[in-house]
Amino acid sequence: MREVSLTLARGEVLGLLGPNGAGKTTTMQMITGNLAPSAGEIRVCGIDLLDHPIQAKARIGYLPETPPLYRDLTVDEYLRLAARLHRVPKARLADAVIRARRRCGLSDMAQRVIGTLSKGYQQRVGLAQAIVHDPDLVVLDEPTVGLDPNQIREIRTLIRELATDHAVILSTHILPEVESVCDRVQILHQGEVVYTDTIAALKQFRGGHALTVAFRRAPDPDTLRAVPGVSGVEALSTHRFRLLHEPGADPAETVVKASVAQDWGLIELSPVETTLEEVFVHLTQNDEPVGTP
């Protein structure tokens, strides 16, 4: 890992993205005190994790990639243990367990032995364990991996809910998940942050914008390039083209006018929105790191 820097405010969900082996899990292990960085500093609510690990860790809830479950314990026993280890006062212990259980949809599972639960429920127990002590920072390493679509949706809703009073860091390589859950995104590649911004800004990224157009009687590309506002033409097939243009100078109107005037027979005109996937591929398949815009 080199020069990775993350900051996060309460009520925010930060998505950590990257191909396998990019350093997402390593970053999370450092934040949660499972790995010590060779240089640098980690602060949780102003408490230095390296100097005062015990106070700092009390404010963190961590769900690793493999939920750390004791399969012989029941859900309640396990959550009580987690709460006790995280120094939840005795008087509030029972409440904390019930609350975490309810938030993760485990209310009917209190007396079940964890080893007999399905993968989806085990994942929820892992999540309940991470929030039982009401931490300021929740760190989730690929929380929806191996779940069915319904469960994924529930977990995402839960994460959004958590974000109202906690700060959440989430790692994943499922891109729609980031778009639907996170406020901000950081893309890691080979141990470095190659991109960091809000989801909204992400959609503006990649310099130029583009339009996809199709004509019944297509002109040749050079004629299209001559249309005012168009800066480049990529032929997608004999009659479909991608028109590149400068940001802010949308040539849609002039293209329509030109089409009507010269009888090209316009049948499709749509803006190309940059998806997170494109940014991701663009950033992580380049060998040289790309600076933020």
Added chain:
Amino acid sequence: MILTIAAKELRALFNTPLAWIVLAVVQVILAWMFLVRLDGYIELQPQLGQYPNSPGVTEFIVAPVFGSATVILLMIVPLLAMRLIAEERRNQTLTFLVSAPVSAAHIVLGKFLGLLVFLLVVSGLMAAMSVALVAGGKLDWGLLVVNLVGFVLLTGAFAAVGLYLSSLTSNPVVAAVATLASLLILWIVNMGASDPASLLHLISLMKHYENFAKGVIHTGDVAFFLMLIALFLWLAARRLDRDRLST
């Protein structure tokens, strides 16, 4: 925190059949030995009674039974200690403890204490068996207590060694075999040494246990066991801490 972890270890131990099987098997074997010694004592009693300083019932039955128990525990503690850290590592549950606001020392002490409580249960059962002799004769309480103290110190040392070796690996079986081998070596290391001042006597577990069996509490022996336990617990805590520095 230490107590929370110790309670968790105990529960984990009693949730598996292993602990119950160990308790049952140890009890059966020791009860058998106890009966055999008792039989021998009853046979010899008329002759023993003629001598003024003949061995009493405690010396003749309790001390040898405790002696056999140490050998049995030498083989069984590795099985109980192997899972302490190695299994958590393999199941990736160690993260649960490491991410919790507890230090490596807490984790190690908690786990040691959990196993120690189990060993105290074993000692308690043995003590109860010995106390049953009160029904038929006079018991040398001092000798019994000293034997118990020595037994707990010795098995505690077994547990500490097992805990440390368990912290080195993620494979419980490797930990068990390594522990058994190390304990056996520490047990018999003095066998070839004829010089009583030799270093080999100093590190031999058997040598240090002998005095307790005779009913003598020697400060040196107590200190030896306590230092051995402290050393291996410290090493285990250091090992857990070092996990954070490298992957």
